[in-house]
Amino acid sequence: MRVIVVGAGIVGAAVARELAGAGVAVTVLDRAASAGGTSAAGEGNLLVSDKGPGDELVLAQRSLTLWEAMKDEVKGFPSIEYEAKGGLVVATTEAGAAGLRSFASRQRGAGVIAEEVDPHELEPELTRDYTAAVHYPQDAQVQPAIATEALLAEARRRGAVVRQGVEVLSSLLSGDRLAGVRTTAGDLHADHVVVAAGPWSGEVAARLGVALPVRPRRGTILVTTRMPQRIRHKVYDADYVGAVGSSDAALQTSSVVESTASGTVLIGSSRERRGFDGRIEARVLSALAAKAMVLFPFLADVAVMRAYGGFRPYVPDHLPVIGADPRLPGLWHATGHEGAGIVLSAATAELLADLLLGRETKVAASPFSVERPTLASHLLSSV
Amino acid sequence: MTEVLIIGAGPAGLAAATAARRSGARVVVLDAAEDVGGQYWRHLPAQRPAAREQVLHHGWSRFTALRRELTGVEIVTGAQVWLAERHDDRPPTVHVLVGPADGRDREQRTFEPDALVLATGAYERTLPFPGWDLPGVFTAGAAQALAKAERVAVGRRVLVAGAGPFLLPVASSLIRTGARVVRVLEAGGWGRLGRAWTARPTELLGASHKAGELAGYVRDLARHRIPYRVATGVIAVHGRDRVEEVTVARLDAQWAPVPGTSQRVAVDAVCVSHGFLPRAELAVAAGCVTGPEGAVAVDGDCRTSVPGVFAAGEITGIGGADLALAEGTLAGTAAAGAAPTQAQRRAVLTHQRFAARLSDGHGIRPGWTGWVADDTLICRCEEVTAGELRDIATATGSRGLRSLKLSTRAGLGVCQGRVCGRSVEELLDRTTGGLLDPGRTAARPLAGLVRLGELARMQGDTE
Ligand SMILES: Cc1cc2nc3c(=O)[nH]c(=O)nc-3n(C[C@H](O)[C@H](O)[C@H](O)COP(=O)(O)OP(=O)(O)OC[C@H]3O[C@@H](n4cnc5c(N)ncnc54)[C@H](O)[C@@H]3O)c2cc1C
Ligand SMILES: Cc1cc2nc3c(=O)[nH]c(=O)nc-3n(C[C@H](O)[C@H](O)[C@H](O)COP(=O)(O)OP(=O)(O)OC[C@H]3O[C@@H](n4cnc5c(N)ncnc54)[C@H](O)[C@@H]3O)c2cc1C
Numbered sequence: 001m002r003v004i005v006v007g008a009g010i011v012g013a014a015v016a017r018e019l020a021g022a023g024v025a026v027t028v029l030d031r032a033a034s035a036g037g038t039s040a041a042g043e044g045n046l047l048v049s050d051k052g053p054g055d056e057l058v059l060a061q062r063s064l065t066l067w068e069a070m071k072d073e074v075k076g077f078p079s080i081e082y083e084a085k086g087g088l089v090v091a092t093t094e095a096g097a098a099g100l101r102s103f104a105s106r107q108r109g110a111g112v113i114a115e116e117v118d119p120h121e122l123e124p125e126l127t128r129d130y131t132a133a134v135h136y137p138q139d140a141q142v143q144p145a146i147a148t149e150a151l152l153a154e155a156r157r158r159g160a161v162v163r164q165g166v167e168v169l170s171s172l173l174s175g176d177r178l179a180g181v182r183t184t185a186g187d188l189h190a191d192h193v194v195v196a197a198g199p200w201s202g203e204v205a206a207r208l209g210v211a212l213p214v215r216p217r218r219g220t221i222l223v224t225t226r227m228p229q230r231i232r233h234k235v236y237d238a239d240y241v242g243a244v245g246s247s248d249a250a251l252q253t254s255s256v257v258e259s260t261a262s263g264t265v266l267i268g269s270s271r272e273r274r275g276f277d278g279r280i281e282a283r284v285l286s287a288l289a290a291k292a293m294v295l296f297p298f299l300a301d302v303a304v305m306r307a308y309g310g311f312r313p314y315v316p317d318h319l320p321v322i323g324a325d326p327r328l329p330g331l332w333h334a335t336g337h338e339g340a341g342i343v344l345s346a347a348t349a350e351l352l353a354d355l356l357l358g359r360e361t362k363v364a365a366s367p368f369s370v371e372r373p374t375l376a377s378h379l380l381s382s383v
Numbered sequence: 384m385t386e387v388l389i390i391g392a393g394p395a396g397l398a399a400a401t402a403a404r405r406s407g408a409r410v411v412v413l414d415a416a417e418d419v420g421g422q423y424w425r426h427l428p429a430q431r432p433a434a435r436e437q438v439l440h441h442g443w444s445r446f447t448a449l450r451r452e453l454t455g456v457e458i459v460t461g462a463q464v465w466l467a468e469r470h471d472d473r474p475p476t477v478h479v480l481v482g483p484a485d486g487r488d489r490e491q492r493t494f495e496p497d498a499l500v501l502a503t504g505a506y507e508r509t510l511p512f513p514g515w516d517l518p519g520v521f522t523a524g525a526a527q528a529l530a531k532a533e534r535v536a537v538g539r540r541v542l543v544a545g546a547g548p549f550l551l552p553v554a555s556s557l558i559r560t561g562a563r564v565v566r567v568l569e570a571g572g573w574g575r576l577g578r579a580w581t582a583r584p585t586e587l588l589g590a591s592h593k594a595g596e597l598a599g600y601v602r603d604l605a606r607h608r609i610p611y612r613v614a615t616g617v618i619a620v621h622g623r624d625r626v627e628e629v630t631v632a633r634l635d636a637q638w639a640p641v642p643g644t645s646q647r648v649a650v651d652a653v654c655v656s657h658g659f660l661p662r663a664e665l666a667v668a669a670g671c672v673t674g675p676e677g678a679v680a681v682d683g684d685c686r687t688s689v690p691g692v693f694a695a696g697e698i699t700g701i702g703g704a705d706l707a708l709a710e711g712t713l714a715g716t717a718a719a720g721a722a723p724t725q726a727q728r729r730a731v732l733t734h735q736r737f738a739a740r741l742s743d744g745h746g747i748r749p750g751w752t753g754w755v756a757d758d759t760l761i762c763r764c765e766e767v768t769a770g771e772l773r774d775i776a777t778a779t780g781s782r783g784l785r786s787l788k789l790s791t792r793a794g795l796g797v798c799q800g801r802v803c804g805r806s807v808e809e810l811l812d813r814t815t816g817g818l819l820d821p822g823r824t825a826a827r828p829l830a831g832l833v834r835l836g837e838l839a840r841m842q843g844d845t846e
Binding site: 033034040076077143145146148149152222225267279280281282283286292302 | 478775784791818832
């Protein structure tokens, strides 16, 4: 069986690795370089703390198990910097504290470890003005670009071919079935085509003939200069939980503050819907800085040396689309992971491979189907 | 009245300011340095002026004349422009912090100018070689700055090496501040230098001031019996705690060291410069199109691709102070909404031909990677060696600079690739068989360090 995967981001890489491991002849195509899109433009948090009970949490929980098993898979490679350092969510208002406590208790019901703690035992330099703090020991992280390259390297080791600088232009049809893609490097035939093109998945799907409502949601991150480690966990303000699930187009920020292996501190991230507009704006940076200083007042004197950002691939109902597209036999999707594509790539790949190879799935597939009712109204627009 | 904002108070920025003022605009000039003058006219602080600055400065009278003409221009020094917010159809919003960089309460200012002239100059380019991180190795620009602004020589026995006419004034300044210059080594060979500098001699007449300046430096070297060698370079530096010796070698036309020609020379300091790179991060952030060498693309009147944004001086291509002055005049005039004269346009063309000879004769050749060893540091901030770059590029198979920067950490440190970026790109380009996203190391959305407290305090008032 031959499969073409469109996109060499973390999702395409994970899918290629999984399918190649099952003996499928996989070709990964990317119009640019590998790990050059969203997967190199965000952070690498592997979180359960920001997810309420539901289908996304189930996918994240399965993913964490898979990441733990994959962390040392590729030898002779730069480290993917997997670290299960745990997260600390901090509320600074009374309303925030009540919201956080009830969210944590619902999460516990779904199997998430979430313990209310005295945060200064975990983070001595945290603000004294907090109202509640919950520790999530299962939260972990990777370096997302290196993780993407590691998954691709493993896919190649299993026989996959990765072609960079090859853009998918349109479909090759055989009757009413998709039989391959027309690319800038000629026609390529395959039994199945998997769209894993991140925020550009809507555009790629349209080129192949179907409507898919994947849109970009801008995020910006600040990087400080190096300093001796003063922040030990991933520390979020409790607002984060609200911003993730929101559909509001306006700017939202909530802090996610953490130090990296190299000694820099990352402060993320904003969420804004404004198309593929990548400009860095002072008001966004200012809002990010102010929120981070609420959590760690000492940051006021720390210098920022870079700002960067990317476009989260988002779907109106905030769930990824994983599986076959019944409108065009031979077409598959693995996309729309919004701000959680790094963590979810692992279980996404497993689910897609199970479906494509007709195996029993480890998690329920229907919530991620392109045919789910909450997407129906968005598929009507003609292409 | 048109409001013209100028970033950079070197030759280009000052010429732009006086021209824009003369054309009736309201003009504000911003520069991060403590005083105006840029790299070319770096001088002693005003509190301790030297009696005879002109000894160390060419065109000093031009500088003092320009400075006199600045009446009515608002000049803000100690002004770090840290962000240009792109608008595409008009000049960017310019965010500035004013005050000592280490002070805690820099003043925030924001500008929405009618026209913007970018005159931010150049970064020095130094190619890496084994031992270049030892104390006693200086960039030629740092040595020049010490000589000009502090009257201090970097060592007693100094070797000057690299490429381009800039080596000559550096050697001259070293002599005048009391150092013994043992040799000046130019990597370009006579073949290229000859073709570049002797072809069409009449063309050089227009730039005779520059040619005369260079001839003066050459006489300086001769008077002090300092050997000037071409097709030669420093390929390694040795020493325990600091520079004790250098290895010099003949270089072929592509700058690859010629086997069997190396020789050791005892020195206590080395000054190296292989050229300059346009300091274009603000232009990139503003949305201006740049060309292959990272220079900002401009039309005959110094207009960039963004309406209302002009560029002048080294950021449009490396050409020295005379070209910077000519372009500044043109850009300032056009930015104020006036029509430049034909004479102003001709002056730019004359000096551009001079600049073309510069890059023909002295431009960096790819053979330099031949003197880089596996354990030679390429990115000094993050301590990444040439061997690591190559191994990681091979292991990942990536042809993307974005990905390779993250997996090697090259260029991610506090200099943000200002020192190593281009060298990292050239090495990776070779290893990967061609990067698919070249030029990325010139993009730095933040043009300077900003404290989180300063960011958080930002208010939205605009001037
Ligand atoms: C600021 C920010 C912070 C984030 N933080 C986190 C986090 O902490 N944890 C987490 O789990 N997730 C996080 N995310 C989300 C995560 O980064 C994304 O969900 C994930 O990277 C998406 O991966 P992908 O492989 O689907 O897309 P991408 O990585 O974007 O890959 C898609 C690829 O498709 C290619 N492509 C596009 N069009 C074509 C075409 N026509 N032909 C061929 N190739 C094409 C592109 O070149 C690209 O390389 C964050 C995102 C952002 C923006
Ligand atoms: C270190 C160094 C030393 C040099 N010494 C000599 C020499 O001795 N002789 C010689 O002929 N040539 C020298 N040059 C070459 C020099 O670039 C040109 O000759 C000439 O100075 C170019 O003029 P310019 O106006 O384009 O740029 P510059 O003179 O470099 O002026 C640019 C100005 O822009 C300011 N600036 C840049 N970015 C920002 C920002 N974000 N915010 C605020 N201000 C900013 C800088 O502080 C600087 O003052 C030197 C170059 C360098 C890099």
